[in-house]
Amino acid sequence: MVGRDENSGLVPSVLASREAVRAALAKGDRFLMETDFMDDPSRPGAVMNINTVPKRTRAFLEAGTMSEEAAWRIHKELPEKVYGIEIEVR
Numbered sequence: 901m902v903g904r905d906e907n908s909g910l911v912p913s914v915l916a917s918r919e920a921v922r923a924a925l926a927k928g929d930r931f932l933m934e935t936d937f938m939d940d941p942s943r944p945g946a947v948m949n950i951n952t953v954p955k956r957t958r959a960f961l962e963a964g965t966m967s968e969e970a971a972w973r974i975h976k977e978l979p980e981k982v983y984g985i986e987i988e989v990r
């Protein structure tokens with residue numbers, strides 16, 4: 901549900917699983933990546949390791965599946981806009 905027409909203009913948050921990120925990138929780069937839940941009924945309360953987001957992003961960048969512009973939008977521009985914060989990049 902990455903497209904504006906699919907979610908009433910809300911910015912979706914996508915689980916940082918390989919499959920979910922691939923599916924989201926196929927529709928664009930208007931989403932956030934998260935690790936705070938896993939939709940797995942057999943493992944209630946399970947979460948992904950916080951290191952998953954940077955590792956997956958790096959792997960997608962190295963594979964050419966995600967552009968640097970998409971990574972910037974997903975990890976800097978959109979979080980700043982959604983949460984009203986400023987992210988300092990070093």
